[in-house]
Amino acid sequence: MMDEEEALARLIALAGTGAAGAAGAPADAAILRALIEEASELGARRALARLGLADAAAREDIGDLRQLLGAWRDAKTSAWKAAVDWAVRGMLALLVVGLAVKMGLPGLLR
Numbered sequence: 001m002m003d004e005e006e007a008l009a010r011l012i013a014l015a016g017t018g019a020a021g022a023a024g025a026p027a028d029a030a031i032l033r034a035l036i037e038e039a040s041e042l043g044a045r046r047a048l049a050r051l052g053l054a055d056a057a058a059r060e061d062i063g064d065l066r067q068l069l070g071a072w073r074d075a076k077t078s079a080w081k082a083a084v085d086w087a088v089r090g091m092l093a094l095l096v097v098g099l100a101v102k103m104g105l106p107g108l109l110r
Contacts, residue, residue: 004042011035 015031048054053062100106 004038004045008035008038008042011038 011031011034015028015035045054048058052058
């Protein structure tokens with residue numbers, strides 16, 4: 001079984017010789033399509049290898065990172081909701097105290 005780089009080199013050589021069928025265009029299109037597919041596959045594998053995601057544990061690592069990111073987003077949302085809740089409660093308490101003072105009911109404040 002030939003490796004991807006060898007397959008890509010053969011496709012490039014085949015495309016360079018102009019080896020096409022009698023009709024020409026369909027064979028050229030097929031060679032070009034195969035060349036693009038092989039080149040993109042090889043490029044994707046190289047990019048994953050550079051990122052350190054070419055091993056068997058990469059899928060599990062990405063899953064763990066997604067779970068961690070989801071938990072972070074949930075915690076951040078909960079923190080904002082709690083902060084807004086406390087701010088609203090504080091404003092309402094100040095409003096009640098202000099109304100009590102305005103109405104001359106200092107006994108309610110004790």
